[in-house]
Amino acid sequence: MPYTLHRGDALSVLSELPDASVDALITDPPYNSGGRTSSERTGRTAKAKYTAADAEHQLANFPGENRDQRSYGYWLSLLLTESYRATVESGTALIFTDWRQLPTTTDALQAAGWTWRGIASWHKPVSRPQKGRLKQSCEYIVWGTKGPVDANRNTVYLPGLYQASQPRKGRVHITQKPVEVMQELVKICPEAGTVLDPFAGSGSTGVAALREGRQFVGIELSDHYADIAEQRMADELTQDDFDLAGPQE
Amino acid sequence: MPYTLHRGDALSVLSELPDASVDALITDPPYNSGGRTSSERTGRTAKAKYTAADAEHQLANFPGENRDQRSYGYWLSLLLTESYRATVESGTALIFTDWRQLPTTTDALQAAGWTWRGIASWHKPVSRPQKGRLKQSCEYIVWGTKGPVDANRNTVYLPGLYQASQPRKGRVHITQKPVEVMQELVKICPEAGTVLDPFAGSGSTGVAALREGRQFVGIELSDHYADIAEQRMADELTQDDFDLAGPQE
DNA sequence: CCTTGCGATGAATCCATAT
């Protein structure tokens, strides 16, 4: 089976993963931002913060959006420390973040022992303009490695800017990432290596990993989203088998 | 005269500017990054750090690249504090930075009293790819305001991503910014308002401000670059007059 | 005027060697 999906809290499950068992950590943790005051950030649900009041979709809420600034940094450090342990030498971490949490994320990454290597941008062409302001049309991918970069182990050349709109049709998660972007990013993991995503959500990272011939280990707390992720990954494999065998006559 | 160029150290000259005399701070300070060890960062010239070993151009060096990490943050805070004082209420700051100094820049901005509002990206299509890595193809624009955003004062909608290559033809500064990008950015300053750039360099911000009908106050330490900036801005005005009057017959 | 081809370049990063 090229993928495993654990159900439970990210930190608890991570602590049970064996040392040096994955090649790349690629994840999109809850941002705990989206609000000017502490109470706006911590007292509201993800859905209230990240979806417009007039949005008509009925996407499910997700947990883990109630930390204040300090505890967010602390919690993220713990998480990245456990992930570091589970990653092989010269393995890579790619962490999605928004502008507000970017400095905290680079701090937490380094606090956890990773060598910070840079920032890439994900540009979302469809985003709301605001009068008298610069549009917040990018999210950011903070990346680093466990020790030195091994150019023999990983021979791809990846871009520093990814452009794609959030999925609209068939979207099942509020902050779902486009699979085409994730497919590019999983190439940072050596072929047939293992990608870890402790916040699997609706499973886009897993789908992308499978499509690119990587193994996948995911963790998801919410049963609602874990069910969706399992289904999407299973469909992906069936589709692959179909492609390989061709239609039966 | 729609522009003024002071020659001297940014901090010293800033301290002599009157309170609330400019509408927007738009600048590209020296980054003091580039290098893994302290001595690599502080002991080498800008040219040694930021130009490829095989480059054939002979652009002049620029000063101010010898601060270590802590003093960079301290110095930038002082600078942004003085700029804050010189800026009107609801005025805007746009500060260029690279990935390494981005967290320090957001800290310094806030330490100086500005309200941090976001990050925009400048994507440079021409940048060196590297094996096993994500390309560093973006620089970042950290932006904030002095107090609340006043949407009546400033009615433009600005993008969050700017794509343009560094000037190639006629480039005079190692880190010269494309005028078309700066022309977009100066629109954050109300029409006929004043843009301040304490690191004027070869004067691209000034040229952009003049083209967009904004006043400009610049500061530049190096006489070499101050001469170039004066010339470029003077040419810009002559060109404008020419455009307005049409060719003489 | 448009197309093709060639050459130069990058706010980079790292390793090997010298001091």
Add this chain to the structure above:
DNA sequence: GATATGGATTCATCGCAAG
């Protein structure tokens, strides 16, 4: 042992000249 210097890497893009 820490720091300084030199050289190799790599490709999308852009300027320019030729066709």
